[in-house]
Amino acid sequence: MSILSKLSFKDQAFQLRESAVLDATTRLLASKGFDLMTMDDVANEVGISKPSLYKHFKSKEELVSEVMIRLLDATLDYLAAQPAELSPLDRLRDLLESAMRVRLAGGLPFLPSTSPQVREMLTRNLRYVPRVLKLNKTLEMIVEEAKQAGELRRDLPNDVILFSYYARSCDPAVEYLRLYGKLDDDAIVAHMLSVCFDGLGGRAELARSQP
Amino acid sequence: MSILSKLSFKDQAFQLRESAVLDATTRLLASKGFDLMTMDDVANEVGISKPSLYKHFKSKEELVSEVMIRLLDATLDYLAAQPAELSPLDRLRDLLESAMRVRLAGGLPFLPSTSPQVREMLTRNLRYVPRVLKLNKTLEMIVEEAKQAGELRRDLPNDVILFSYYARSCDPAVEYLRLYGKLDDDAIVAHMLSVCFDGLGGRAELARSQP
């Protein structure tokens, strides 16, 4: 066993624990939110002590930012891996469905929308911001294509569509349906997607029933 | 001046201060959220000291619950005062528009959706819960009427419509449009309403363009 492989083994173990920390933080953020999640929570969940946690991330802000960055990267990867034959609208549907399923599995924290403090912290992060901009640009491109194809309303500005689309990924209706509704996950996802793109209004029924 | 009027004058002053406390709390909740809002914040905002604040409300939980109860009462009053000639769908539109305008003016905290802790606290409050149930029942009745009139989709369960409708009143897209969009308040409200009832999809355009 060479020195190099020893080092890389150590590094690998370290990375593995770091990944476990990020996973635990993601879960805790999704369930408790930023303010109520404590660093002791994270350490206990992972099974390490707080100082060990601080060997990985030098502050709570950095830890949480890293979680959000990883989430953005996963989203960008997901978009890049989508089948090329998908129509623009289907790409948006597919991504939103994926986000909802992660949510229902208890693993999608949507911090930026919750607290202005957290949003400000993230917008100060030099690794977070470019990723948001890239995701934004990618999605806006897809929205534009979908508009061209007549799959999205052309009378709405792009930012209205985009922000409304983002907002659906953290729509509290999902939680309420899971808590109080009698629907299973598949039905919740189907209905949320339908509401997002077709709205609540009765006239959409007309449009849907026409081929 | 009789004893009675003296007492009522005192009481009136007390009620006035209490109302100011509730107003301040509403503003602070809307801007900072439950966790970040401190009782010192509230006291300072009103211009009284913390112990005086505790003469009115015996805990932070009670204060916040009272704010939410007042908000629910205002909503119920608003619904009761709507013109009788409004169609069911127009009643829903009108209420949502009103909520959005309060939001844009900086005065609508939407706590139940933010933190499970806060939601649990509210569901334990014996004055809050009945009001939520009443609002729920009222709105479900309107939804049912709208469905009968063909103004809302009949293929969606009532709770899907209701929860999606509630969720729109705290849709983060509003904040993002105000922050990053170049739209004025009226345009934001119009677009949010349109997205809520007509969706983002292109087929809705067809439906809308048909008389």
Added chain:
DNA sequence: AAAAAAATCTACCGATCAGTAAAAGGTGGT
């Protein structure tokens, strides 16, 4: 196997916040 090095944990610090006790200041009656 023993010493050195590194990682981990126990125990703590300072700051913040909900909530309170007791002092300070007003208010009204006589």
Added chain:
DNA sequence: ACCACCTTTTACTGATCGGTAGATTTTTTT
């Protein structure tokens, strides 16, 4: 003008949390 009563405030407590120093254990090297 004085006194009793009520309100407000200053100044505190206990608890929690982010972050850290130093003891302890484990691992690595020779």
